[in-house]
Amino acid sequence: MGHERCVRVGIVKAESLCVVFHSTYLLDGKPFIGEYTFTPSDQKRSFTSQSQDASFTLKDVTIGIGFHWERTEEQTFCGALELMPEEGMLRAVNVLPVETYLTSVISSEMSANASIELLKAHAVISRSWLLAMMTNTRTGKSFHEQLSANSIIRWYDSEAHRGFDVCADDHCQRYQGITRQTNPKVVEAIAATCGQVLTYEGKICDARFSKCCGGMTEVFESCWEPVRHPYLVAKPDPYCHTNDRRILSQVLNNYDQETTDFYRWTVRYTTDELSELIRRKSGIDFGRILSLVPLQRGPSDRIVTLQIVGEKRTVTVGKELEVRKWLSESHLYSSAFEVEKTSDGFTLHGKGWGHGVGLCQIGAAVMGEQDIPYQEILSFYYPGAELTRQW
Ligand SMILES: [Zn+2]
Ligand SMILES: [Zn+2]
Known part of the structure; x- marks a missing residue:
């Protein structure tokens, strides 16, 4: 077991950035506290603090780029700040412990009424995904195409980033720092699974999941590249056949719950x-x-x-x-x-709803409601995968 690692999250890219440091941060021994406006320079600048609960605010962060709800807001982050040059602009990167990051992203993506076992299963999946991104097991290529005269075969995957591990948008996982409130049940689920990931033959699993498999899970190669993943197998799922709105709302956080007929x-x-x-x-x-x-x-x-x-x-x-x-x-x-x-x-x-590979969120929510431990939920959807601790 090693020490907890830090993740580097790409936040925003802008021509200039206004930062408010709420406690003393250091750059090359020089103290920074209060408000500063930074413009691009040739080098990476790392602002770090000795204090455990040091935080900084980025003003005017544009969120929802290209969506009808696009707007700017202030976002507050804990941990360190890196400013680095990127295509003539300035990129802000937040460096923080993995467990702190996971608490924030799971709090914003999962509903507050989710069961604790469902939240624990999600914590392990998110941590596995994150550590796989950090160890660069993904290819840099996001779009694959096989064309012939009368055939168009395409699949899509998430692209690896350069200069940081994950971005703060839906492309990776939406991350809004500590601006949003954390869910106490998520804090509990993260602590209970601290450092745990899914591995297969010593390698971190590609722990895919979808909304509802429809009664049978799907194999990886039906959806992406033709590579067999022994823990992403097809098997009957007796759990996801439900239209219980209370259970569906655990997984479909921002979902219009008028429709429950996707089984x-x-x-x-x-x-x-x-x-x-x-x-x-x-x-x-x-x-x-x-x-x-x-x-x-x-x-x-x-x-x-x-x-x-x-x-x-x-x-x-x-x-x-x-x-x-x-x-x-x-x-x-x-x-x-x-x-x-x-x-x-x-x-x-x-x-069903989604690709059906790996964990079925509705099925896992039903299992969680039946107090089935998260270890069993995970071994049901990723058979043969092991739960191992990285720290
Ligand atoms: Zn991304
Ligand atoms: Zn299912």
Whole structure:
């Protein structure tokens, strides 16, 4: 067992940054306290403090870039601050202990009414994800594409960052420092699992998770690169078949709880609607859509490759996320659907929400409500993976 590590979180990039140090920070032995405005320089500057509860505020941090709710706000962080040059601008990086960082991100992503065992399972998954990012096991490539004359196979993964471990946006995990209140149950779950990660043959696991598997989990290679992960297997999930709003709200924090029917769902399109939608989403003019033919499915019935037959073109699309993007304005709940041709169009009868690989959040929430210990929840969804302590 080693010492707890620190994570480097990329916060903002700006032409200048206004920082308020709430206690004394040191840069090359020189003290800083109060408000300063910094502009880019050639070198990295590290501001550190001896005090355990030292904090600083970044003024005018833009959040929700490109979204309708884009706005600037003040954000306060504990730990150290690094300012470094990046493309002629200034990048702020917050350096803080892993456990402190996890407390903040899990508090903002999980609902306050989640069960303690669910929170512990999430703490282990988030820590595993984070340590995998910090040890650079991910590739630098985020987008993969295999194209041939009549086939478009794509998958997406999160790209590694340069200069810091994770960013503060949804690309990695949303992190807003200590501006938001922490949830006391999250503090308890983090402490109870301190340093614990999932490993397989000594390597940190790629602990994927999705909202609802739909009754059977999916294998990694149906969704991403064709590499087998022995702990990401397909297996029946007897837990996630629920529409108990109280349980669903534990996982679907900001979710419009009007809809609870994603274990089984139905989407209907007229032929005109579907033809127009697919042309717009794919950029390919198929003419009128004649049929949708699943060519390859994973063990959970998720479609890996789908043949789209139109009057003008026939194209095969994959993998699961690309299928979901082409067949919906945003994303279809999942690619585990049957196609029914109706008199005036198509009806898709589907199962689950998300890729279905690894932990099923709804299933884990149900297990947590039954007081099943988090170790059992994790070994159910990641069979063969071991719980090991890094510190
Ligand atoms: Zn990121
Ligand atoms: Zn499930």
